Ligand code: SF4
Ligand code: SF4
């Protein structure tokens with residue numbers, strides 16, 4: 001059994017298992033000790049010195065993220081001495097810092113800004129020229145380095161070594177000439193490179209995709225999930241004015257801890273894409289013509305009324321939420337009792353999978369859709385009418401060519417390409433509606449609506465309900 005140790009921190013007694021650090025013991029008292037290099041998922045570096053506290057009997061300040069507790073220890077986090085140490089450490093870190101906050105993309109979510117305003121606020125005494133280092137240096141396809149802003153916490157290096165398993169970043173030179181770098185001829189290009197941007201406490205590492213697109217204080221954050229694969233990583237969807245700017249990891253120990261993969265993060269682009277289906281449309285002479293919703297619905301009804309259930313095939317989607325699939329299934333089964341129901345989704349990609357997060361199944365809701373129909377769309381399907389929820393993959397399109405339906409109706413959020421659907425009913429994306437998805441572990445997770453549907457698109461639930469009303 002683990003021995004328990006009792007100590008006091010700022011006069012409050014606390015009992016923690018032997019081996020706990022002072023830093024983590026303070027957390028139990030809801031006391032957050034200022035820090036840069038400490039990260040709960042990485043090894044202890046103990047190099048930034050910002051977390052130093054006063055310990056009774058110790059010869060000098062103690063590094064709280066590294067020092068473990070002892071019975072009867074008396075710790076002071078907010079004594080005058082401890083506060084002065086923090087102030088001195090911040091002044092030291094800022095000696096060569098460029099103080100270019102107004103043009104730094106981290107401004108507004110920078111831990112150095114926060115710590116300075118909370119624990120320092122003193123004018124610079126530095127009158128000598130500052131040491132200059134590389135600025136806006138691409139160190140990989142996704143990540144830009146501004147070395148002058150780096151506080152040398154080594155979080156990025158430890159992340160690559162310990163979590164991504166790729167020794168791609170190093171620190172070279174010494175003292176105030178230290179720089180973060182990649183090996184000559186190499187890049188920071190593993191599939192989790194943007195996690196280094198998340199954990200960099202300052203504006204030294206920024207995302208090439210996001211930088212200078214939007215000041216962070218304009219962004220709204222909605223809890224959602226990544227739909228890039230069956231892992232269903234939890235995200236914050238950051239958006240403004242119905243445009244999504246980035247995904248950030250949302251902590252969930254059981255799913256993605258605090259990480260996301262780079263390809264998953266980039267899936268937000270489909271929400272903003274110029275190819276979004278925003279209006280009901282009809283294929284006329286090989287091109288789409290816009291329709292009013294009422295006309296589209298009545299034309300669909302008119303076209304479908306001459307077919308029997310045996311002619312119709314419904315296709316649900318592993319890309320769509322449980323609510324969308326259920327609503328479309330209900331409409332189809334009520335209107336064409338006994339019709340054949342299949343599901344589809346992106347093809348599996350074994351090379352996408354890894355032991356960190358990524359799954360070969362690149363659909364967010366395969367378990368969910370399989371609870372509604374177990375039959376995957378295949379070449380044996382015979383249909384005169386195909387009613388499809390979601391997009392068709394290249395493999396599905398080949399199938400479609402072989403089935404040659406007379407009528408195809410799509411509830412899709414992207415314009416069908418090539419133009420395979422005779423009628424297009426524009427469907428909202430997962431950013432524009434609430435929805436639940438069942439991930440590869442069988443966990444049902446919710447994506448919340450970030451903003452109302454774009455254009456005249458509607459959630460598939462709303463489309464199915466409109467169809468129910470008129471049939
Ligand atoms: S680049 Fe950022 S994460 Fe890496 S050492 Fe510098 S401050 Fe730390
Ligand atoms: S692992 Fe899958 S769910 Fe997670 S971020 Fe990557 S693509 Fe998205």
Ligand code: FES
Nearest residue numbers: 035048049051065
């Ligand atoms: S957080 Fe403890 S030394 Fe950096």
